[in-house]
Amino acid sequence: MNKHTDIGWQALWLLLACLTLSGCINDYSGDVGGASAGGDGFVAGQVNESGRQHYLTQCASCHGADGNGTPSGSSLVGCATCSTLSVLADEIERTMPVGKTSRCVGDCASDTAEFILQAFNDRILNGNTTSLTGVSNSSQQTTLRQAALQLVGRLPNASEVAQVQQRGDSGLSQVLSGMMTEDAFYQTLMEIFNEQLLTDKYLSRNLNEGGINLLDNDDFPNRKWYNDEYPSQGDSDPLRNLRNCARTQSNDAVAREPLELVRYAAKNDLPHTLFMTADFIMVNWYSQQVYQAELLDKNASFRQLPQPVCEADGQSLSWDPDDFRPARINKALQYESNGIPHAGVLTSAMFLNRYPTTFTNRNRHRSKIVFDYFLDTDILKIQGDRPGDGIGNGMPNPTLLDPACYACHQVMDPVASAFQHWTDRGQYIITGNTSVNRWDSSDIEPAGLGGKKVPLSGDTGYFRNMLQWLGNEIAADPRFIRATVRTLYKGLVGQEPLLSPGEHASDADISAFNEQRSVLNAIGQAMVADNWDIKTAIKGIIMTPYYRAAAVNTTARPANLHIGSSQFLSPEQLQRKLRATLGIVWDDLRYESNRLMLGGMDSDSIIERIREPSGLMVAIQNRMAVEMACRAVPYDFSWHNSKRRLFPYVETSSSPLNENGAPDAVAIAAIRRNLQHLHWTLLGEQLSDNSAELNASYQLFMDVFNQGQIMMASPNDFDPWPRSNPCQATRDFREDGRTAAAFEDTSNNSDVAPADRRQRITDDNNYVVRSWVAVLTYLLSDYRFVYQ
Template identity: 30%
Template sequence: QAESSRYVLKPKEVPGYLALNQAIVAKAAELSAGGQPLLLLKPTASVPHGGQQVVAPESAELAVLIETLKRVADPVVCPGDEPDPSTLTDGVTLLDAFQTLHKASLQLASRPPTDAEIAAVDAGGVDALPAIIAAQLKEPAFEERLREIFSDVLLTDGFRANNTVDNTGNIVNDYYPSGAVDYWGGENWAWRSWPNGEGIRLVEALAREPVEFVVHAFRAGAPLSTILTAPYRLLNAYSARFFKVPYKGFAPGTPFDQIPDPTEYVEVSSVPVINEKDGSGEYAGILTTSSFLLRYPSSPTNFNRKRARFTYKYFLAFDIMKSAPRIDASAVDLNDTPTLKNEQCTGCHSQIDPVAGMFQNQDECGYDDAVYYQPPGSPKNNACDDAGWVPATEMFPPGVAPAPAEPLALEDRPRALEALAAHIVSQPAFADAMTLHVYSALIGRRPLQAPADPTQPGFAELDAAATYEASELARLSTIFQESGQQLGPLIVAIVMSPTFRAAAADKPGRVELVGLGGGVLTTPENLNRKITATTGVIWQVHGATAALNTGYQRVGRHDRTNDAYLLLREQLKTLYGGMDGSFQGVKTRQTEPSTLTAAIVEHMALEVSCLATARDFDKAPAERLLFPDVSLSLLPSGDPSAADQAPIVKTLQRLHRRLLGEHLEADAPELLASYALLTELQQQGAARIAAGQESEDLERPCSTDIDVATGVVSAGMTTDPTYVIRAWQGLLSYLLMDDHFVLEL
């Protein structure tokens, strides 16, 4: 209700809110009536005031207000020591061109840089990076990364299609009989009655539709606004069959093995069973997908407010729950429609209720769990009025803007969500929201919050840090908006930013650098891809040969021979800080290392080095990822400068570059430390073999005579008489435990 007021203070979540509010008070202090400041007249109700009297005459509060106005008129100037945001990054060490390339390549393309990319940055430096990063975004691996980014935001991977109030999770129609599909099956996969996992693939098809809108827009080079304004659904063969619509020209019911690439999502402009009725319909991208509407359901008292709250949060970067002040419950008469009439409630409800009403066609005023198009005029519950929604005497009417703005015209209500989508994407806050989602994912944390207590130590510095990051987000949002809401330029700008590239920011007395320097935990998905891309092996469940018909842990993949520990909820995914994708489970990622994640890293390093070393040596040199330049007959002598040790030194340089993103000279301390470790491991191991204290045999699964995924035994490398394989294995585990491998630095 204060939308038209000139006196609206900023909440503490806004960076620099104290300075902003001071400016607002100073401006309001200029307003007067009869020679008296309105800031004194209105709170005391000496003149008409919509908020009524909030400060009593002769009270201590009024004395504080009078003193405030005196200080505004005659301010006290203190010597300032607050850091200038424009120079906040001065003195911060940035990643060089190669290090930036290495970090970005693993994050975006799920692989180390190619030799050609390395040569390009060696020749062109930082200026060569934008073109390389833009090219990497065209690789299929980036689309999977994009899915993860927006899955973390929307949380629709945990979707279960609900037809009943008890949330049984059953989907029912002619093709999918009751009980055939339940999204949560625990660890007992035998209950699934469908061949080839078709049932769970249906649920995945519906669950993944919202994030596929993002991928679809990116792949087509369309503005990201189409994720809300798209006049179609995105369906694959499984969801198309469920909705009884043709798919790629194939009639519903066509066997999936007769359809080319049945998991591909395509635009379907007419879905009569769910988005249309009697010739009219409603299509608004993500907002009209089954999984979004069911992930954020309505109720007979909620009236779509949950949907409105998350629409604001996800697409306008506004969390109304954080902006709500604490209310005086004793001043609220619950029998007098307080959400419409009581000023304790209307501050929030005047914003959220109009948007909630824009979802009116997607439920029966909260009384119907099933989500399908029900425009005004459809038979509805008695809670609905003739316009198909809660009467205006009980709730602010539908509209795209907070009340008392003009409500949506009755003739536009059949396509209310389309109007809402068009309004959202026209707002600068939409660009802010999209920028925030991508920035948070690539940086690995949410933006800094401005400190609320000006008396806390380091307040000025912490406020400067938050202000700097807010200015960075504003700059990036402008780039996104000016590029036509294209993701590519935004991502390139983030990679090139000081925040992404900051390598060392622990400078004495520089509290304002708190948001710089990296150090967040790599996500389990990224770490899993990094392990495979750099070492060539999958850290996976051993001996898993049976097909696994579930996408609950890893949506869209069902080959159990590729079940990685870091991707499985029942293994290490959530223990390593990941999200489990469920409604009631872990919904935020852990970003700081812990003793548990350290233990997982140690276990990973020991097992991956065991799996990778002998298997890499078992290949022809030209096919090796790790050791193409050394043979098993070449042993470390202890003198890295000796001519015969050059291949070992070159291999160490390769491993440091490939795993840690370090370009090291032959005499670099880090490289010499690795050489010393390799030498000590090999010589001590060989001595133990000679003394009969150690066997020449490689233990499984470090030997190559067993297929880890299937458990099949065959011929392979089984002995290590000089202990050189195990020495390289120990060196590899040492590097895999390095913080540059498991943290985003």
């Protein structure tokens, strides 16, 4: 770091003063706080002149004279600590200025806080989160379809559609609440948080024992219990399948433990703050064997399934892998006799290994991640000189003594110190000069957060459980609200919230930013008011134009300000959409390589989804469209029309021409009605009978049909449906999309109820089936099918 000897200490502290508020150390623009009109000593409509002067002399150089931020400081509009006067004043007292917190306390802090609330936050309080000027929302029915596919991987049922049609937004809100009680929703929720945590790296599909091998064998001698329970028996090894299955279930339960904590809180209507504060971990039967953990509910037992999960040689395991319960690791560990002091995700072995430390880094990387993920703060945005070679200016211990370094390290290092009892492998030990995890506190800030220090002695001493203290502080920090809403917003909408516009931004950019802050602020506060119910925030985001916008008036607002949800489906989302719309999935996506080529992530070497398709991804979509149309059309026709997803209004005999070769008006009407159904089911568009889109689809059907009639009338020996053609319906499909056992043709069986009869589709004598295959290929190839 370069030492600026020509800058006096007083001028230097004035330079650092712009880093004082929580917003100053975070250039991210997501919303959290939001001022309250009145109450807590704040009077709207007045301006605190003393606070204005404090702000202009100490904060404006960082946050801008208008509070909309600069390159070195974020906006104060809806800032993280702008919830009430007392909260903001307390933040200023504890953190302003960086390194010299006594500069603005008492009246200075409260006056400055009052001015910030009056000048920069009163203007955004419109209380409306469902509409924006110049933006037209999709209908409630269209929003319902999109949300159902995204949240629970299915299409809305008739009852849900009727409720929305009858009650509008109120009905939509109620239906969404019901969907968020389904198991599929919790899987989606865990996927959203894994995009941030990336702990799915350790799943068996990526690494065979990726999670279990991270656990210390001295602490967890039973971590590979399956090898002892089902030992290898030589070449024949009849228990191999049982052992391998138990290993997979155990490893994946260990790997998903931090994500299961998110699901547990949401599923049981508990506050999402458990993510930071839970004094337990989540285990299923398989991972309980690994940890030898004690369930919190000592009278509880794990659920068993009717069918075995793992079996071989007459032995089986039927414990439900999805049945996770809270537990504590209370047994004696290598260096500690009192067990592990759990602190939510902060003490998860998977989280600690995913973001490890080194002897010289000393948990600073972990601190950076904590600030980013849970406090919505980018440490690297803090002002200060950073040497390119990482050596510094020769000053002993520059992180404490060099002001240019200290500006950042005094924020980051207290959190790093809180991890001092956790090794690079996530093992919990007691530190000291003779321990494996040697820690010298003389050259680094003591553990704490935001100007507070961890109490290390007395009745509230936290020496052995610093992360428990930190977790509780984070959960109480207003920035945790903003961080949570940010994670959910990106997961649902597919985009980061708008960045701080800065002092030279256009009026349109500033207006759009302030509007979004206001909306997301209201969502965050509603979530907290509902006992930190994360479902409240999810529903709130879905109800906003940022999710459901259908059109933007570019005269009223620029078109590039991220209005409306639009993201390329992940491979997992595509599989769920295929199952919801076609009834079957694409077996090619069983392979990790295909999922990655289609824009997926493995949480290891590929840590971000591709949200804009490449040429290769488009080619894969086209292949999917051809293969899935070929399989899905006859498969759907094999069912009774009351059970069909795709063709409820037509039959394989529904030809547009009658037996005399003349147009059949009744059949044509049915074909067009079914085309409308396909456009809604696959693309979510409701077409009138005379729309151009519907006419184009009908013309495609007729072009293929007419060409088929020509070929069938040719003198050549034309096979109406080659027996080797996979476009037949004779077998069912397995869960992974591969063909399963053949089904019996009961179309003429009077012993079977009409609605339950199945018909094999092995020929296409009138070319109707292949005409529908062409239409379905066309629709599945549409970009709207793979965007959501």
